Amino acid sequence: MTSRRPSPEASAVNVGGVVRDDTPTDEVDRREAVLESLAGTVRELIDAAIRTTVEDAEVHRIRADLDALVARLRTAQLPGPAGIRYNAELRSWNWGNAVMGAANAIAPPLRVVHGPSGCHADLVLGAAYEGPPGLVHGGVSAMLLDHIMGETASAMRRTAFTGTLTMRYRRGTPLGPLRLEAGIVREEGRKIFVAGSITAAGGVTVEADGVFVQPAAGTGDGSPQQAST
Numbered sequence: 001m002t003s004r005r006p007s008p009e010a011s012a013v014n015v016g017g018v019v020r021d022d023t024p025t026d027e028v029d030r031r032e033a034v035l036e037s038l039a040g041t042v043r044e045l046i047d048a049a050i051r052t053t054v055e056d057a058e059v060h061r062i063r064a065d066l067d068a069l070v071a072r073l074r075t076a077q078l079p080g081p082a083g084i085r086y087n088a089e090l091r092s093w094n095w096g097n098a099v100m101g102a103a104n105a106i107a108p109p110l111r112v113v114h115g116p117s118g119c120h121a122d123l124v125l126g127a128a129y130e131g132p133p134g135l136v137h138g139g140v141s142a143m144l145l146d147h148i149m150g151e152t153a154s155a156m157r158r159t160a161f162t163g164t165l166t167m168r169y170r171r172g173t174p175l176g177p178l179r180l181e182a183g184i185v186r187e188e189g190r191k192i193f194v195a196g197s198i199t200a201a202g203g204v205t206v207e208a209d210g211v212f213v214q215p216a217a218g219t220g221d222g223s224p225q226q227a228s229t
């Protein structure tokens with residue numbers, strides 16, 4: 001059976017920077033699962049490459065094998081970044097997103113859960129996210145909080161860009177299991193004030209306050225209301 005994979009060149013219409021793509025939802029789901037599987041293996045590759053202690057000659061052989069695999073992937077490529085797409089059923093997908101892109105092995109495997117009073121996400125960060133020894137890089141903490149706080153502000157129904165993000169690093173965030181939490185504090189016109197935190201086994205390690213702004217020109221374009229870096 002020939003399956004049709006999402007084909008932005010064939011069916012995409014660009015609306016306000018978000019691309020309408022008429023790929024059916026079941027095809028999007030199928031392709032997403034395939035790319036997510038690849039990203040999981042590449043994520044393993046990144047961790048293995050950081051922590052390997054195999055001899056130099058073996059590293060060179062592995063690199064040659066990987067170069068061949070990269071060349072195979074590049075035989076069919078998008079002309080640029082993946083962007084954000086949505087179809088007629090308002091199924092949206094942003095597979096390259098730096099924090100939760102299904103096809104992005106650099107993105108932590110983040111699953112944001114929306115609840116009545118905000119959002120949370122549980123995740124495990126490994127060696128690829130290290131800053132100080134054994135601790136999460138401060139920029140990674142900011143990136144994670146930016147995303148979950150932005151998603152909280154957006155509430156899956158409006159576009160909200162990060163205006164100002166203030167971080168308070170209370171103590172080192174250990175690599176390993178973490179919980180992200182975010183909630184809306186108040187709203188003033190187009191500004192949405194959001195608080196967020198990262199919690200590790202011993203308690204809160206990072207707190208953040210953010211002002212997210214609904215852009216005047218970014219509303220009412222008919223696309224799913226979302227923002228993404």
Ligand SMILES: CCCCCCCCCCCC(=O)SCCNC(=O)CCNC(=O)[C@H](O)C(C)(C)COP(=O)(O)OP(=O)(O)OC[C@H]1O[C@@H](n2cnc3c(N)ncnc32)[C@H](O)[C@@H]1OP(=O)(O)O
Nearest residue numbers: 147150151154161162163164211213215216226227228229
């Ligand atoms: C799959 C689904 C996933 C969907 C969910 C995905 C979530 C992803 C979350 C990721 C979030 C990101 O990283 S977003 C990417 C990083 N952020 C950006 O690139 C944003 C770049 N900046 C901009 O685009 C713009 O400057 C905006 C949108 C922030 C504001 O522009 P604007 O709309 O023209 O705003 P303007 O009229 O001047 O001001 C409106 C009001 O906001 C205030 N304001 C303006 N800028 C700021 C600011 N930086 N910080 C605080 N407040 C500000 C003004 O004082 C004013 O308040 P008053 O006078 O009314 O009181």
